Amino acid sequence: MIFSTLILNQDTPIYEQIENHIEKAVKAGALIKDSKLPSTREASSVLRISRNTVLTAYENLESRGIIYSIKGKGSFVKEEAKNDWQEVNIKWKQRINSYGQTCEQMDIIKTEPHYEKGMISFKSIAPEGNLFDVEEFKRAFLDVMALEGEKLLNYGYAKGYRGLIEYLMNYMEGKGVGGSKKDILITNGFTEGLDLILSTYTQPGDVIVCESPTHHTTLKMMKAYGLQVVGVPMDEQGILPEELEATIIKHRPKWVYLTPSYQNPTGIVMSGERRRMVYGILSDYHTPCIEDGFNEELLYSSSHIMPLMALTGESNHIIYIGSLSKILFPGLRLGWIMADSACIDTLESVKRAKTIHTSFVDQAVFVQYMKSGAFERYVKKAKKYYREKYLYTVEQIKEYIPYEKLWGEGGLHIFIELNHKIDTRELLKQCYRRGVLFMPGDIFEPSMKVTSSLRIGFARLKKEEISKGLKIIGEEISKNIIP
Numbered sequence: 001m002i003f004s005t006l007i008l009n010q011d012t013p014i015y016e017q018i019e020n021h022i023e024k025a026v027k028a029g030a031l032i033k034d035s036k037l038p039s040t041r042e043a044s045s046v047l048r049i050s051r052n053t054v055l056t057a058y059e060n061l062e063s064r065g066i067i068y069s070i071k072g073k074g075s076f077v078k079e080e081a082k083n084d085w086q087e088v089n090i091k092w093k094q095r096i097n098s099y100g101q102t103c104e105q106m107d108i109i110k111t112e113p114h115y116e117k118g119m120i121s122f123k124s125i126a127p128e129g130n131l132f133d134v135e136e137f138k139r140a141f142l143d144v145m146a147l148e149g150e151k152l153l154n155y156g157y158a159k160g161y162r163g164l165i166e167y168l169m170n171y172m173e174g175k176g177v178g179g180s181k182k183d184i185l186i187t188n189g190f191t192e193g194l195d196l197i198l199s200t201y202t203q204p205g206d207v208i209v210c211e212s213p214t215h216h217t218t219l220k221m222m223k224a225y226g227l228q229v230v231g232v233p234m235d236e237q238g239i240l241p242e243e244l245e246a247t248i249i250k251h252r253p254k255w256v257y258l259t260p261s262y263q264n265p266t267g268i269v270m271s272g273e274r275r276r277m278v279y280g281i282l283s284d285y286h287t288p289c290i291e292d293g294f295n296e297e298l299l300y301s302s303s304h305i306m307p308l309m310a311l312t313g314e315s316n317h318i319i320y321i322g323s324l325s326k327i328l329f330p331g332l333r334l335g336w337i338m339a340d341s342a343c344i345d346t347l348e349s350v351k352r353a354k355t356i357h358t359s360f361v362d363q364a365v366f367v368q369y370m371k372s373g374a375f376e377r378y379v380k381k382a383k384k385y386y387r388e389k390y391l392y393t394v395e396q397i398k399e400y401i402p403y404e405k406l407w408g409e410g411g412l413h414i415f416i417e418l419n420h421k422i423d424t425r426e427l428l429k430q431c432y433r434r435g436v437l438f439m440p441g442d443i444f445e446p447s448m449k450v451t452s453s454l455r456i457g458f459a460r461l462k463k464e465e466i467s468k469g470l471k472i473i474g475e476e477i478s479k480n481i482i483p
């Protein structure tokens with residue numbers, strides 16, 4: 001309270017001392033505009049003086065325009081504090097470290113042409129929200145809150161919600177991955193999982209090998225951490241083994257990053273035979289590998305292929321990162337790292353240092369949702385929906401786009417390599433003028449070089465939009481072809 005620092009003296013009238021004290025506090029900013037002063041009764045009792053003395057002080061302050069009073073409510077500060085501080089204008093953009101600079105330079109949400117209402121955008125590979133089973137999810141939320149709401153709303157554990165870890169252990173066993181030495185850490189999606197690994201196990205200048213082209217966000221993060229990214233080309237069966245081996249021999253990378261199923265952007269599913277060859281190379285050269293399993297469930301045509309991690313047995317050089325962002329709800333930001341328990345033990349501490357833990361409410365609701373059987377129903381529905389869209393998009397590409405190669409047998413996107421050397425970055429500018437957007441291939445290139453490729457995300461577009469958009473892209477391509 002404002003009067004606890006006021007020591008009254010005998011030399012000056014008391015009302016004047018109260019006036020000065022309040023005026024000083026207002027000018028120093030200790031009493032801010034519109035803040036309430038103690039009532040005259042309170043002040044007189046704290047200072048052991050008569051109420052009338054306080055009243056006189058308040059009346060004088062009011063007549064001098066320092067305070068105002070509202071009948072029945074009290075007295076309030078009227079004046080703004082007058083500070084003589086210097087104005088400070090930090091040039092924030094000039095203070096960014098190299099990590100921040102790379103994140104900003106490679107932030108395609110800011111740098112790529114923006115969607116405007118009415119446009120047809122093939123940019124996104126987010127799932128179709130209308131397929132989400134919102135009612136079932138609401139039920140799961142209410143159920144877990146009734147059961148353990150008090151616990152869930154409190155701090156949880158960095159490693160994750162036990163029910164979810166157990167659920168995912170079983171889930172991974174279903175994919176052929178298990179073993180007593182493996183453990184799981186829950187993360188905020190794939191992206192945080194990768195960040196935890198890169199921040200823990202790499203130094204600037206280290207080499208990391210990946211498929212070329214590859215996931216843009218991964219490229220951005222690897223570059224932001226100052227890593228040297230070396231891309232290895234692919235064919236229809238996945239990364240080329242001879243090239244991978246040669247690259248490992250030449251660069252001795254710290255890590256290899258691979259997405260064996262529905263690779264982004266190509267959609268390639270690495271064949272079983274290729275997986276064994278790649279695994280053999282990683283083992284021969286004792287090279288740790290981050291396996292990105294983000295999209296595994298969305299296969300349309302052939303049967304499921306086991307992750308690389310299923311080949312490990314007692315070995316521990318593969319780290320698997322799973323995510324629910326494509327098969328279920330990206331907004332939940334749930335993912336996991338499965339790895340050797342010594343690795344998870346360290347990553348748990350890093351996770352605690354960075355974000356403490358992933359939301360326990362989200363984790364618990366998700367487990368409840370999965371146990372309700374809704375997931376199986378949803379996957380069936382989603383696969384049927386996306387397969388139809390995928391087949392339609394392929395048909396329309398064949399109709400309108402002169403392509404050399406069409407990649408992708410699952411997931412929510414198709415990758416096209418044009419049969420003419422057309423810079424798709426330039427093509428995008430032309431299409432943008434006609435209201436059509438797509439992802440040009442250069443954003444997926446470790447070297448960022450210009451390409452004749454583009455990625456088409458189809459999940460959230462209507463059939464008419466797919467057809468109309470592809471027709472426009474086809475027309476713009478033909479303008480670039482010199483006969």
Ligand SMILES: Cc1ncc(COP(=O)(O)O)c(C=O)c1O
Pocket residue numbers: 125188189190191192215259263264292294323324325330334335
């Ligand atoms: C290759 C790849 N991995 C992982 C993810 C998912 O990331 P997150 O779980 O952080 O949403 C995506 C999303 O597009 C992706 O393309």
